[in-house]
Amino acid sequence: MWTETDTPVGPLRLVETDGALSAIEFAPWSDATGHDRGERDDDHPVLAATVAQLSAYFAGRLTAFDLPLAPVGSxxxxxxxxxxxxxxxxxxxxxxxxxxxxxxxxxxxxxxxxxxxxxxxxxxxxxxxxxxxxxxxxxxxxxxxxxxxxxxxxxxxxx
Known part of the structure; x- marks a missing residue:
């Protein structure tokens, strides 16, 4: 699942995989990676929480994120x-x-x-x-x- 949000650093695409945040992508989007992001779901709980926490961070009200994370790497x-x-x-x-x-x-x-x-x-x-x-x-x-x-x-x- 994925959603987009506007921020002071430009639009961000947020990607959720198996109940955890797996990517934040800066615009302009690059879809050449071949990763299947699934369907857009602005109401997915992880994505909605990420949007809320990013909004609080950019407003100066949040100094530490509390989100389930699933970065893929070595x-x-x-x-x-x-x-x-x-x-x-x-x-x-x-x-x-x-x-x-x-x-x-x-x-x-x-x-x-x-x-x-x-x-x-x-x-x-x-x-x-x-x-x-x-x-x-x-x-x-x-x-x-x-x-x-x-x-x-x-x-x-x-x-």
């Missing part, structure tokens, strides 16, 4: 995405810091960055909170403008 990607969920609202971490939290050295920063870039549930799994070692904004699947907006929402004056 074991390493799952470990990285779990580490991303530990970066608190308004906080940032470098790729190297995330690697260290996983018990790895800075040499794993590139692998962490690749896993970060493949995060299928951005915003809720806060990959936007990962920045360069020098504090600079680095790549973001949704675009650096969206990343800057999300970070600024969480920590006004950061950029």
């Amino acid at each position: 074991d390493f990607q799952q470990r990285v995405w779990a580490a991303l969920r530990e970066i608190g609202f308004g906080e940032t971490a470098s790729y190297g810091q995330v690697a260290h939290r996983l018990g790895m050295t800075n040499a794993a920063s590139r692998a962490v960055g690749l896993a970060n870039g493949r995060n299928p549930i951005p915003i809720v799994i806060p990959c936007h909170r990962v920045i360069g070692a020098d504090g600079s904004l680095t790549g973001y699947a949704g675009g650096l403008e969206r990343k800057q907006l999300l970070l600024g929402l969480e920590r006004p004056g950061l950029f």
Whole structure:
């Protein structure tokens, strides 16, 4: 099942699989992945809860999401995405810091960055909170403008 919602970072398509949020996609949509999203269902409980929590987040009333999640990825990607969920609202971490939290050295920063870039549930799994070692904004699947907006929402004056 899926639905769409308008947000300050543009329209988002939310995808539910087996009772859990499995994807958040930025517009413009890419349907070339071949993933079957099923039918649109704006009233599905998981999707409705996601819309409500995203609305509260963007309104500044929510700092932590409480949703069932089902991101699809390798074991390493799952470990990285779990580490991303530990970066608190308004906080940032470098790729190297995330690697260290996983018990790895800075040499794993590139692998962490690749896993970060493949995060299928951005915003809720806060990959936007990962920045360069020098504090600079680095790549973001949704675009650096969206990343800057999300970070600024969480920590006004950061950029």
